[in-house]
Amino acid sequence: MKSKIRFSSVIGFIVLLLLILPLMIxxxxxxxxxxxxxxxxxxxxxxxxxxxxxxPDFVEGMKMSFIVAILAATxxxxxxxxxxxxxxxxxxxxxxxxxxxxxxxxxxxEIVIGFALYQTLVISFGLPLFLSLLVGHCLLCLPYVIxxxxxxxxxxxxxxxxxxxMVGYNKIVTFFKVVIPNIKQSILAAFILSFITSxxxxxxxxxxxxxxxxxxxxxxxxxxxxxxxxxxSAVSVIxxxxxxxxxxxxxxxxxxxxxx
Amino acid sequence: MAQIKIENLTLSYQKNKQILKDxxxxxxxxxxxxxxxxxxxGKTTMLRLISGLLPIQGGSIKVAGNDIxxxxxxxxxxxxxxxxxxxxxxxxxxxxxAFGLKRxxxxxxxxxxxxxxxxxxxxxxxxxxxxxxxxSGGQQQRVSLARALxxxxxxxxxxxxxxxxxxxxxxxxxxxxxxxxKKMKMTTIFxxxxxxxxxxxxxxxxxxxxxxxxxxxxxxxxYQHPKTRFVAEFIGYDNFISKDWATEHGWSYNDTNSxxxxxxxxxxxxxxxxxxxxxxxxxxxxxxxxCYQYIVETELGRMKVxxxxxxxxxxxxxxxxxxxxSLIELENK
Numbered sequence: 001m002k003s004k005i006r007f008s009s010v011i012g013f014i015v016l017l018l019l020i021l022p023l024m025i026x027x028x029x030x031x032x033x034x035x036x037x038x039x040x041x042x043x044x045x046x047x048x049x050x051x052x053x054x055x056p057d058f059v060e061g062m063k064m065s066f067i068v069a070i071l072a073a074t075x076x077x078x079x080x081x082x083x084x085x086x087x088x089x090x091x092x093x094x095x096x097x098x099x100x101x102x103x104x105x106x107x108x109x110e111i112v113i114g115f116a117l118y119q120t121l122v123i124s125f126g127l128p129l130f131l132s133l134l135v136g137h138c139l140l141c142l143p144y145v146i147x148x149x150x151x152x153x154x155x156x157x158x159x160x161x162x163x164x165x166m167v168g169y170n171k172i173v174t175f176f177k178v179v180i181p182n183i184k185q186s187i188l189a190a191f192i193l194s195f196i197t198s199x200x201x202x203x204x205x206x207x208x209x210x211x212x213x214x215x216x217x218x219x220x221x222x223x224x225x226x227x228x229x230x231x232x233s234a235v236s237v238i239x240x241x242x243x244x245x246x247x248x249x250x251x252x253x254x255x256x257x258x259x260x
Numbered sequence: 261m262a263q264i265k266i267e268n269l270t271l272s273y274q275k276n277k278q279i280l281k282d283x284x285x286x287x288x289x290x291x292x293x294x295x296x297x298x299x300x301x302g303k304t305t306m307l308r309l310i311s312g313l314l315p316i317q318g319g320s321i322k323v324a325g326n327d328i329x330x331x332x333x334x335x336x337x338x339x340x341x342x343x344x345x346x347x348x349x350x351x352x353x354x355x356x357x358a359f360g361l362k363r364x365x366x367x368x369x370x371x372x373x374x375x376x377x378x379x380x381x382x383x384x385x386x387x388x389x390x391x392x393x394x395x396s397g398g399q400q401q402r403v404s405l406a407r408a409l410x411x412x413x414x415x416x417x418x419x420x421x422x423x424x425x426x427x428x429x430x431x432x433x434x435x436x437x438x439x440x441x442k443k444m445k446m447t448t449i450f451x452x453x454x455x456x457x458x459x460x461x462x463x464x465x466x467x468x469x470x471x472x473x474x475x476x477x478x479x480x481x482x483y484q485h486p487k488t489r490f491v492a493e494f495i496g497y498d499n500f501i502s503k504d505w506a507t508e509h510g511w512s513y514n515d516t517n518s519x520x521x522x523x524x525x526x527x528x529x530x531x532x533x534x535x536x537x538x539x540x541x542x543x544x545x546x547x548x549x550x551c552y553q554y555i556v557e558t559e560l561g562r563m564k565v566x567x568x569x570x571x572x573x574x575x576x577x578x579x580x581x582x583x584x585x586s587l588i589e590l591e592n593k
Binding site for chain 2: 166
């Protein structure tokens with residue numbers, strides 16, 4: 001029994017190491033003073049972080065990624081909340097079919113979604129890149145929104161809503177005054193997870209990228225093609241920090257176990 | 261506060277699953293009427309139809325003469341207390357109770373004054389700034405009652421409000437409901453599956469079975485003269501004697517209707533000889549607190565007999581005596 005515990009903890013430690021080590025190396029190299037990424041580092045500098053903000057691609061990309069992530073998460077919520085309300089409250093024919101449709105983007109490879117959207121929205125319908133990108137990111141976020149909100153809505157006793165109707169509030173006012181406040185943690189968690197999903201996405205973003213539309217993850221890829229200096233490490237660390245900070249907020253409000 | 265008239269209420273899910281069958285019922289102004297029945301008899305469905313939470317398929321509901329069948333739930337001005345309390349988790353007790361008043365066009369001072377007054381009558385004033393999750397089940401149900409009463413409803417609807425509470429709180433709470441109901445002369449419909457709690461506080465009781473009202477009467481009448489076998493069984497009559505058999509054996513009983521069965525409460529069966537007797541073998545003895553209950557196997561099946569005598573032995577023979585006055589005639593069913 002004892003050796004079993006030791007064995008599994010050794011395995012766990014190795015897995016953790018394999019996950020953490022590359023990230024640790026990226027973090028360390030971002031402070032290296034050489035002009036090429038190298039490990040171990042010979043000197044310490046913060047110049048590369050400074051350099052990140054000197055690159056218009058990165059600054060613009062970060063701005064754009066923020067805007068797209070916030071819009072995509074918001075739109076996904078605006079679609080997802082009524083959809084989840086309907087799915088959990090009404091008797092709907094082919095309910096499971098609808099649920100599958102909403103969760104589908106999570107099952108199809110993102111690169112396929114990206115290509116399909118590019119073909120239809122950009123090439124066939126001639127939609128602007130930005131709009132097409134937004135549609136793609138919304139599709140990406142929707143499954144998370146649906147799943148998280150469904151869990152939140154299930155925890156909420158329908159009788160509470162009925163109690164509000166009984167004391168004189170119509171269904172719409174009740175929805176905003178009683179239902180929303182009681183699922184706001186799920187809404188916040190869904191927003192954060194959607195934001196992260198959109199912010200870090202590459203497969204879909206790659207197709208809808210252009211001179212006029214610069215996103216951070218694709219900017220990093222582009223930068224890497226021409227340069228191999230620790231600026232990339234630095235920008236990666238910034239990306240990691242943003243993601244980690246958001247995950248910590250989500251964890252604090254909901255608990256990570258509910259997110260997966 | 262108003263009189264309610266329910267006429268020919270029908271409800272069915274799908275084609276053949278009828279939940280309510282042509283149900284009519286009148287509730288007098290200021291009366292507390294209970295709907296008593298086992299789970300699945302349609303009593304909660306009926307309450308939900310009255311409240312407006314379920315749309316009416318057939319029949320009508322009139323309150324003080326006005327047909328409200330098509331009035332949406334939020335315009336009916338009915339108070340409702342749910343089994344699961346259903347307090348608004350994100351509001352304080354004060355806000356919970358004041359929520360309904362805020363909908364009415366009243367000044368802040370009036371809302372606050374009315375809320376405080378109802379909190380005082382329900383004994384909740386010290387808890388007004390707490391959140392629902394900080395309260396015990398009994399306290400939460402009190403808040404739920406206060407919230408329902410705060411809007412000064414025309415009708416108070418109680419959906420098994422005591423079922424989630426423990427025994428002692430249940431009695432306390434039902435007395436509280438009764439006190440407030442009488443004080444406010446509130447027309448009240450109380451849905452429950454517990455005959456004791458419903459007999460204790462009701463003016464009249466409607467016993468429901470399979471979507472129909474089997475008997476509508478005062479608690480005393482129902483207890484002393486159940487009409488059908490279902491009602492009798494539901495309120496604790498366990499002994500049934502077929503009239504045919506009784507006639508064959510020369511029993512004397514009141515024979516006024518075409519019903520098939522006689523029934524008798526366990527405590528009314530005596531041990532003795534003479535006319536109206538039946539022999540049986542004791543198969544079990546249970547101590548019930550105030551008496552002993554013997555299970556006696558007879559040619560008519562099992563009889564339950566309550567007596568103070570603890571000396572009858574399991575396996576021994578007993579001759580049971582059925583007094584004519586204690587034998588109750590059931591109607592044909």
